Amino acid sequence: MDILRFITAGSVDDGKSTLIGRLLFDSKSILIDQLAAIEKQSKNKSNGEIDLALLTDGLRAEREQGITIDVAYKYFSTPKRKFIIADAPGHIQYTRNMVTGASNSELAIILVDARNGVVEQTRRHYVIASLLNIPHIVVAINKMDLVGNSQDVYNNIVIDYQEVAKSLGLKDVKYIPISALNGDNIVEKSKHFPWYDGESLLHHLENVQLDSDVNLTDARFSVQYVIRPQSEDLHDYRGYAGKVISGIYKKGDKVVVLPSGIESSVKAIEIGGNEIEEAYALQSVVLHLEDDVDVSRGDMIVQQNNQPKIAQEFEAMLCWMDNKPLKPGNKYFLQINSRLVRCVVKELEYKLDVNTLQKNESPEKAVLNDIIKVTIKTASPVAFDPYKKLRQNGGAILIDETSCVTVGACMIQ
Amino acid sequence: MSKYHLDYLGQLESEAIHIMREVAGQFERPALLFSGGKDSITLVHLALKAFRPGKFPFPLVHIDTGHNFPEALHFRDELVNTIGEKLIVRKVADTIKEKNLTEQKGKFASRNSLQTYTLLDIIEEFKFDALIGGARRDEEKARAKERIFSVRDEFGQWDPKLQRPELWNIYNGKIHKGENVRAFPISNWTELDIWNYIKRENIELPSIYFAHEREVIEYEGQLVSVSEFIIPDESDVVSTKKVRYRTVGDMTCTAAVESNASNIDDIIREIIATKTSERGETRIDDKVSEAAMEDRKKTGYF
Numbered sequence: 001m002d003i004l005r006f007i008t009a010g011s012v013d014d015g016k017s018t019l020i021g022r023l024l025f026d027s028k029s030i031l032i033d034q035l036a037a038i039e040k041q042s043k044n045k046s047n048g049e050i051d052l053a054l055l056t057d058g059l060r061a062e063r064e065q066g067i068t069i070d071v072a073y074k075y076f077s078t079p080k081r082k083f084i085i086a087d088a089p090g091h092i093q094y095t096r097n098m099v100t101g102a103s104n105s106e107l108a109i110i111l112v113d114a115r116n117g118v119v120e121q122t123r124r125h126y127v128i129a130s131l132l133n134i135p136h137i138v139v140a141i142n143k144m145d146l147v148g149n150s151q152d153v154y155n156n157i158v159i160d161y162q163e164v165a166k167s168l169g170l171k172d173v174k175y176i177p178i179s180a181l182n183g184d185n186i187v188e189k190s191k192h193f194p195w196y197d198g199e200s201l202l203h204h205l206e207n208v209q210l211d212s213d214v215n216l217t218d219a220r221f222s223v224q225y226v227i228r229p230q231s232e233d234l235h236d237y238r239g240y241a242g243k244v245i246s247g248i249y250k251k252g253d254k255v256v257v258l259p260s261g262i263e264s265s266v267k268a269i270e271i272g273g274n275e276i277e278e279a280y281a282l283q284s285v286v287l288h289l290e291d292d293v294d295v296s297r298g299d300m301i302v303q304q305n306n307q308p309k310i311a312q313e314f315e316a317m318l319c320w321m322d323n324k325p326l327k328p329g330n331k332y333f334l335q336i337n338s339r340l341v342r343c344v345v346k347e348l349e350y351k352l353d354v355n356t357l358q359k360n361e362s363p364e365k366a367v368l369n370d371i372i373k374v375t376i377k378t379a380s381p382v383a384f385d386p387y388k389k390l391r392q393n394g395g396a397i398l399i400d401e402t403s404c405v406t407v408g409a410c411m412i413q
Numbered sequence: 414m415s416k417y418h419l420d421y422l423g424q425l426e427s428e429a430i431h432i433m434r435e436v437a438g439q440f441e442r443p444a445l446l447f448s449g450g451k452d453s454i455t456l457v458h459l460a461l462k463a464f465r466p467g468k469f470p471f472p473l474v475h476i477d478t479g480h481n482f483p484e485a486l487h488f489r490d491e492l493v494n495t496i497g498e499k500l501i502v503r504k505v506a507d508t509i510k511e512k513n514l515t516e517q518k519g520k521f522a523s524r525n526s527l528q529t530y531t532l533l534d535i536i537e538e539f540k541f542d543a544l545i546g547g548a549r550r551d552e553e554k555a556r557a558k559e560r561i562f563s564v565r566d567e568f569g570q571w572d573p574k575l576q577r578p579e580l581w582n583i584y585n586g587k588i589h590k591g592e593n594v595r596a597f598p599i600s601n602w603t604e605l606d607i608w609n610y611i612k613r614e615n616i617e618l619p620s621i622y623f624a625h626e627r628e629v630i631e632y633e634g635q636l637v638s639v640s641e642f643i644i645p646d647e648s649d650v651v652s653t654k655k656v657r658y659r660t661v662g663d664m665t666c667t668a669a670v671e672s673n674a675s676n677i678d679d680i681i682r683e684i685i686a687t688k689t690s691e692r693g694e695t696r697i698d699d700k701v702s703e704a705a706m707e708d709r710k711k712t713g714y715f
Contacts (some may be wrong), residue, residue: 272462280417284430404587
């Protein structure tokens with residue numbers, strides 16, 4: 001069994017909450033008391049039917065206004081997989097939420113209303129999925145029942161989307177006709193689409209190949225914390241605690257500490273005080289080096305023959321997430337994995353119109369939800385990989401020095 | 414499948430360890446809130462994996478409501494003794510006396526909301542800047558929206574509309590003086606994940622998690638243990654039933670479930686078959702209103 005983290009993008013009008021409710025309901029992840037609670041609330045509303053959307057609206061303001069404010073996380077599992085859903089609202093003012101949800105997702109379900117075809121919003125979701133480099137995309141063409149389950153309507157939408165997907169370089173895109181309201185093609189294949197020879201949505205979610213998404217080639221280890229018991233029996237113990245972001249580490253590997261460039265080799269690898277022979281991607285371990293060198297939090301330990309870039313100035317695509325605008329020359333903290341450095345956003349190269357893909361050159365500022373290309377200069381060198389190559393070591397956040405808030409998401413180029 | 418494949422429990426474990434180490438790396442004075450329940454016992458186990466052979470970079474903190482299950486207290490002391498870490502206990506009863514707080518009345522009077530006062534006091538006393546807790550997002554709708562690093566203001570308040578975006582696995586722990594962060598390493602675990610992990614790691618639990626005979630009364634369909642805190646009156650029917658606890662909170666507001674599950678495998682089978690959620694089945698305090706948890710969190714509750 002493994003884990004699939006996915007994001008659902010679309011607005012309430014596309015039936016997104018209904019789709020999530022349906023996945024939870026049909027996979028038997030909704031329990032009696034939760035159902036009773038939404039039944040009670042549904043009765044307070046006019047139409048009387050059980051509103052599966054109520055399952056995902058967690059906060060009082062959301063229930064009162066019938067909107068989704070923020071990313072909510074939902075969980076369900078089947079015998080094959082555990083699923084973590086990041087449920088993000090779809091409207092343009094929530095681009096930042098979709099970016100947040102997308103950052104940890106290996107798959108995106110983009111929901112389309114079959115009656116409307118390709119609309120601005122869906123194009124935007126495509127663009128964000130491409131920017132955040134989500135490996136797998138599912139375009140779920142919903143409300144098929146409202147277009148008479150027509151194969152022509154479905155085909156036309158698919159053709160339109162294939163064109164957009166091609167222009168953005170999206171590779172693994174699946175198209176599935178569904179009706180979330182009726183449960184068609186959600187868990188079981190529906191009889192209503194005899195012309196569709198693909199799989200149901202859940203079947204696809206259960207079987208999409210995830211192993212290839214884990215990078216076992218480029219070994220990256222970010223030091224979070226130095227373990228130094230300083231007790232009598234462990235007087236000289238010095239272990240570097242962190243997570244293997246990608247790749248594999250073995251005893252004896254020739255490594256280099258970045259950004260200092262000091263070379264050493266792996267003396268031992270431990271988990272919870274027990275020695276292991278090798279460590280691989282996603283494991284949290286403790287590394288020991290042969291030499292007594294200076295290593296501290298925020299440093300990166302990598303193989304000598306496979307090193308990331310090291311720079312103090314780089315370009316990045318940036319999603320701006322704060323109400324205070326970004327202007328050239330503004331200073332922030334930049335955090336990448338466990339490394340925190342001061343930085344300045346030197347230049348705003350262009351602003352990307354997420355609806356038309358048009359580039360507006362040299363904007364004076366960026367405001368909430370803008371996607372901009374910027375040049376960033378840091379106070380000390382940063383080790384990174386291009387986001388498109390290794391997103392675990394190419395994503396960084398900007399933190400406002402005075403408000404302490406996370407204000408931007410950088411995809412380093 | 415490649416031999417370099419981390420299975421789902423391994424991924425959850427690694428994520429939780431990563432979060433704990435981020436807390437240790439980013440904060441001056443963290444603490445781990447320990448209630449004696451299975452989730453915080455799991456946290457302690459994860460902390461051992463994160464920091465051994467070193468000491469924990471934080472003490473365990475127990476907010477003692479005075480309404481504990483004796484088995485849970487006993488277990489707490491044994492565990493602390495075994496692992497040799499520091500435990501700080503503060504009693505809600507002392508806060509009530511000092512601050513002249515008014516306690517809820519009635520048979521199922523809970524100190525749940527009052528423990529927030531003790532929590533805020535202990536944060537001030539030790540100047541804690543981060544508190545690790547065992548909350549999970551699958552427990553409740555408001556928790557489903559909370560960040561893994563959740564910033565609280567000087568009054569411990571959570572503002573759901575002003576949450577920081579949390580991207581990739583980068584956790585922003587920058588705060589102003591007086592603020593603190595609540596960190597939730599097992600946010601992405603479900604009840605079943607916890608039990609599967611407890612089984613895999615062979616983690617010991619207090620005996621009340623397993624089926625045992627107990628004198629109970631029925632209150633709105635829930636079974637509440639007779640104890641020094643819950644004294645039956647004439648209208649109550651006291652009966653002896655075979656029960657276990659799905660959660661361990663206060664004796665006054667935690668209900669037991671009928672069960673024959675005497676080991677972890679049995680419990681996992683029962684949880685897979687159950688039709689009621691953990692909090693729905695066992696917590697009397699969540700039923701007050703639809704937004705009960707959201708409201709408590711906004712005023713400083715975990």
